[in-house]
Amino acid sequence: MNVLEAIEGRISTRAYLDKPVADETVRRILDVARWSPSGVNTQPWKVAVVKGEALARLSQALLARQAEGARPAPDYQYYPGEWVAPYKERRFQCGMDLYKALGIGREDREKRLEAALNNYRFFGAPVSLFFFMDKSLGQGSWLDMGMFIQSVMLAAREFGLGSCPQASTADYPDLVREATGMSDDQLLLCGLALGYPDPEHPVNRYRTRRENVGNFTVWVE
Numbered sequence: 778m779n780v781l782e783a784i785e786g787r788i789s790t791r792a793y794l795d796k797p798v799a800d801e802t803v804r805r806i807l808d809v810a811r812w813s814p815s816g817v818n819t820q821p822w823k824v825a826v827v828k829g830e831a832l833a834r835l836s837q838a839l840l841a842r843q844a845e846g847a848r849p850a851p852d853y854q855y856y857p858g859e860w861v862a863p864y865k866e867r868r869f870q871c872g873m874d875l876y877k878a879l880g881i882g883r884e885d886r887e888k889r890l891e892a893a894l895n896n897y898r899f900f901g902a903p904v905s906l907f908f909f910m911d912k913s914l915g916q917g918s919w920l921d922m923g924m925f926i927q928s929v930m931l932a933a934r935e936f937g938l939g940s941c942p943q944a945s946t947a948d949y950p951d952l953v954r955e956a957t958g959m960s961d962d963q964l965l966l967c968g969l970a971l972g973y974p975d976p977e978h979p980v981n982r983y984r985t986r987r988e989n990v991g992n993f994t995v996w997v998e
C-alpha cells in the first residue's frame with residue numbers, strides 16, 4: 778500500500794470481525810513503528826498488547842467501574858474544559874455524524890450511552906494496545922507519542938487491519954496499569970483497538986469531514 782493511500786484511507790474502525798490477529802503481525806507493526814522519530818531519539822513509547830482473557834477482564838473492569846458511577850480520572854486532560862469555535866462545532870458535527878451512521882436519533886440517550894460504553898468493549902476488537910510514557914519526560918515527548926501511534930495505525934493498514942485510537946479506555950488508568958503490570962511512573966496516553974474491520978457494519982462506512990488545506994495553511998514568501 779502506498780503511503781498516501783494509507784493516510785487518506787485510514788478511519789477509526791468501530792466494528793470488528795470475530796477474527797484473531799496473529800501475535801507476529803502485531804509484533805511486525807510495532808517493529809515498523811519503532812522507526813518513528815523522537816526528539817534526540819528518546820523513543821519514549823511503552824506499549825502493552827492486551828488480548829484474549831486479559832482483554833475480556835479489563836473490559837469487565839472498565840464497565841464495572843463506570844457502572845459504579847465513578848468519574849473518569851485520566852492521567853491528563855485531553856479535551857478543554859470549555860469548548861470554543863471552531864472546535865466546538867467540529868466536535869458536535871463529529872458526534873452527529875457518528876450517531877447518524879449508527880442510526881441513533883438525537884434524543885435517544887439510552888442508545889447513545891450504549892454506543893459510548895462500546896468503547897469499553899474495544900468495539901469488539903480482539904486486541905487493544907495501550908500507550909504509556911514515563912512521567913518524568915517533557916511535553917515534547919507527547920509529539921513523539923502521537924507520531925508513533927500514527928505509525929502503528931498506518932502500518933496496521935498494510936496487514937488489512939483497522940484501528941481506533943481510544944482516549945476513553947484511558948478513563949481509569951489504574952485499571953489499565955493493574956491489568957498490564959505497568960508501574961505508577963508510567964503515564965497512560967490512550968488505547969488503540971486493533972482488528973479486522975467488519976466491512977458490513979454501517980459505522981465503518983461513514984467518513985468524518987476535514988477542512989480544506991486553504992483553511993489551515995498560510996503561505997509566506
Ligand SMILES: Cc1cc2nc3c(=O)[nH]c(=O)nc-3n(C[C@H](O)[C@H](O)[C@H](O)COP(=O)(O)O)c2cc1C
Binds near residue numbers: 790791871942943946
Ligand atoms: C488520541 C485519540 C483518542 C480518541 N479517542 C476516541 C475514543 O475514545 N472513542 C472513539 O470512538 N473515538 C476516539 N477517537 C477517534 C476520533 O473521534 C477520530 O479520529 C476523529 O473523529 C476523526 O475520524 P477518523 O479517525 O475516522 O478519521 C480518538 C482519536 C484520537 C486521535
